[in-house]
C-alpha cells in the first residue's frame with residue numbers, strides 16, 4: 001500500500017470534523033481552533049478539516065489524526081484554496097491533504113484545475129476536490145483527484161441549496177466514480193443525516209457547523225424556542 005492509500009483508507013467510514021471560525025468571530029484564533037480540533041478528535045473524528053495557515057499549523061501540532069487543510073481568500077467566486085500558491089502554502093503549513101476549489105470557474109492564477117492538480121501531485125500532495133456539481137466532479141475525476149467531495153453544492157449556483165446534505169449529487173458521484181472515494185460535506189446537521197449519507201455510500205462525512213460553530217447552533221435553538229413562544 002502506498003502512503004496515499006493508507007491515508008485515504010484511514011478516513012473510510014469515519015466522521016471528519018471541520019473546525020472553522022469566520023472572520024471577525026470570537027473563536028477565530030489558532031489556539032482556540034486547536035482546542036476545538038482536539039476535542040473533536042477525542043470524540044472520534046478520524047480527521048480534522050481546517051482553514052488558514054495558522055490554524056493548520058496549530059491543529060497539526062495538536063492532533064494525531066490527519067489534517068485536511070484549505071485556505072479561504074474572500075467568500076465569493078473561487079475562494080477555497082483558489083490558487084496553486086495557496087495550496088502549496090497549506091501543505092507547507094503541515095496539512096496531510098489539501099482541499100481546493102474544484103469548480104469549472106476560471107481560477108485567479110490562470111491555471112486550469114487539471115494543471116493545479118498535476119502540479120500538486122508532482123509535489124507528492126494528496127488533493128481533495130471541493131465540487132459544486134456533477135460536472136465539477138467529472139472534471140475533478142478526469143484530472144485524477146484523490147478524493148471527491150460535495151462541499152460546494154448549493155454555493156455555486158449549479159445546485160439547489162438543500163436544507164440538509166445534497167444526497168442526490170452524492171449518489172450520482174458514487175455511481176459514476178466507483179473507484180474514487182466520495183466524501184459528503186455540507187449541511188449535515190444531525191447524526192441521522194450523517195448515517196443516511198454513509199448508507200448512501202459516502203467514503204466519509206464532513207460535519208462542520210453542527211459540531212464546531214456555536215453561534216449557528218445557538219441560532220437553531222433560539223429559532224425553535226421563539227417559534228414555540230408564538231404558538
Ligand SMILES: CC(=O)N[C@H](C=O)[C@@H](O)[C@H](O)[C@H](O)COP(=O)(O)O
Pocket residue numbers: 018020070080151152155185186187188206207208209210
Ligand atoms: C461552502 C463553504 O465555504 N464551506 C466551507 C468549507 O470548508 C465551510 O464553511 C463549511 O463549514 C464546511 O464545508 C462544512 O460544512 P457544514 O458547516 O455545512 O457542515
